[in-house]
Amino acid sequence: MMKDRELKQLLQKNTESPDHASKDAFIRRYKKETGSEKTGHIKLVMMQAGYIRKRIWIISLLIAATFFFPYVESEDKLFVIAGLMPFMAGLSILEVFRSEYYGVSELEAVTKFSAKGVFFARMTLISAFQLMLTAVISALIGINNPYGIAVSGSMLLIPWFITSIISLIVERSEFGRNNRYSFVAVAVCVTWIHTTLYSNGFFQSLDMRYLIFVAALLFALNVFEVRKTIETETLVWN
Amino acid sequence: MEIEEYYDKIYRYCYYKVGNKTLAEDLTQETFLKYLKSTCTGPEHYLYTIARNLCIDEYRKVKTVSLEEETVEPADGGFEQSVVDREAVAKALGKLSEEDRELMILRFVNDEPLSEICKIMGLSRFALYRRLNNAKSELVKYLEE
Numbered sequence: 001m002m003k004d005r006e007l008k009q010l011l012q013k014n015t016e017s018p019d020h021a022s023k024d025a026f027i028r029r030y031k032k033e034t035g036s037e038k039t040g041h042i043k044l045v046m047m048q049a050g051y052i053r054k055r056i057w058i059i060s061l062l063i064a065a066t067f068f069f070p071y072v073e074s075e076d077k078l079f080v081i082a083g084l085m086p087f088m089a090g091l092s093i094l095e096v097f098r099s100e101y102y103g104v105s106e107l108e109a110v111t112k113f114s115a116k117g118v119f120f121a122r123m124t125l126i127s128a129f130q131l132m133l134t135a136v137i138s139a140l141i142g143i144n145n146p147y148g149i150a151v152s153g154s155m156l157l158i159p160w161f162i163t164s165i166i167s168l169i170v171e172r173s174e175f176g177r178n179n180r181y182s183f184v185a186v187a188v189c190v191t192w193i194h195t196t197l198y199s200n201g202f203f204q205s206l207d208m209r210y211l212i213f214v215a216a217l218l219f220a221l222n223v224f225e226v227r228k229t230i231e232t233e234t235l236v237w238n
Numbered sequence: 239m240e241i242e243e244y245y246d247k248i249y250r251y252c253y254y255k256v257g258n259k260t261l262a263e264d265l266t267q268e269t270f271l272k273y274l275k276s277t278c279t280g281p282e283h284y285l286y287t288i289a290r291n292l293c294i295d296e297y298r299k300v301k302t303v304s305l306e307e308e309t310v311e312p313a314d315g316g317f318e319q320s321v322v323d324r325e326a327v328a329k330a331l332g333k334l335s336e337e338d339r340e341l342m343i344l345r346f347v348n349d350e351p352l353s354e355i356c357k358i359m360g361l362s363r364f365a366l367y368r369r370l371n372n373a374k375s376e377l378v379k380y381l382e383e
Contacts, residue, residue: 002378008346010381014327015347018249018263026267027241033274 041121048121056095056126063088064133067140078141079198082156085134086190089163090183092126097171119230134160151208154215161218163190168225172232241270247348248289254331254343255293265292286344286358330380338373345370 002010063084067077096119134156142149167183170176197203248269253262269289276284331339337359344350344358356366 002381004346004374007374007378008349010323011327011342011346012349014324015250015331015343016253016259016262017246018266019259022263023245023249026270027245030241030270030274 041117044117045121045124048118049125052095052122052125053098056091057129059091060088060126060130060133064137067137078145078147078152078155079194079203081137081141082159083191083194083198085156085160086163086187086194088130089160090167090187092123092130093164093167093171093183094180095126096122123226130160131157147208150212154211155203155208157215158211158218159190159194161215161222163187164222165218165225166190168222168229172229244285245270247350248285250347251286251340251343252289252293254339255290255336256296261296265289265296268292283354283357286354290358326381330377330383333380334373334376338369338376341366341370341373342377346374 063081066081066084134153138149138153138156142152145152147155163183163186166186167176170182170186176182245266249262249266252265252269253259256262256265266289269285269292272288272292273285276288331342334342340359341355344355345352350358352363352366355361356363359366361369
């Protein structure tokens, strides 16, 4: 009498299996349908959080931690941190375009998530984290200086937005795509302009309340550039 | 749900019910599409139920082809023994009653747990053991003929 195990092996080895080509084609189609239906934006953002390198979080934290650095004069803290903000923005751009620099964006684009979705998720995550840090620093600085929290926040955000906008424009150009660290040049330029203006007493002579409107305008411009970049990315893959 | 794994199982289940490769493939894909549209949470059990209902609908439409009439293709490389085995298995399964064949496929080919088979076929555990033993004895007898 044949044992159960032998019978199982005989049957499993000699029963029909589906046509592989048609099976693969169906599974790809099925996964695409289920993937887009069942993976929401929040889940996608959470998934992307794991792919962002730890050094990005750490460097952002270190820049924010400059506030606690004892050698910086308390009245200069706002301008020193504002001078470092372009590097924070540049880092986020570098991380968002990391897959493109390493030549795996094509691979990413054929997964169940669109290149557009992944780009947006990464951008949202890093920006949200850095803006949260900026909010905390603005509050800490704003309490102790005459400008207040809103102006301090705008002062920090303006260099961040300018770097982000210019980096996105540069990234869309041929030069930016071929030069991974082009964002460093942008950050250095923005920091240099900021430092020069500060040392020439430009900010001190300015009505600081206008900075809130400038920050709001730059925020709108940043949103516009992000949208434009996402659209360009989608066009590249289609 | 691992669709790669279930696809083969559902395909085999449909194939040994309708006896036609193309039809089995269509029914398998339809099963998954119906499952996708539904909101059921019990994947395996429900997939078999959908497949079973689709096969029943198909019986009503067309006359099924006997398993023995289908061309037998060797699994890997066309070894003589493999062809003989496949033919013998197809013939033996073809001689079983439809319910026994379904049982054999679920238990010995798809490796489903007994609890799942009870749910799929609507049988008690005792009845399943009895039918499974009878079906197995018959299949072995046909294979040894």
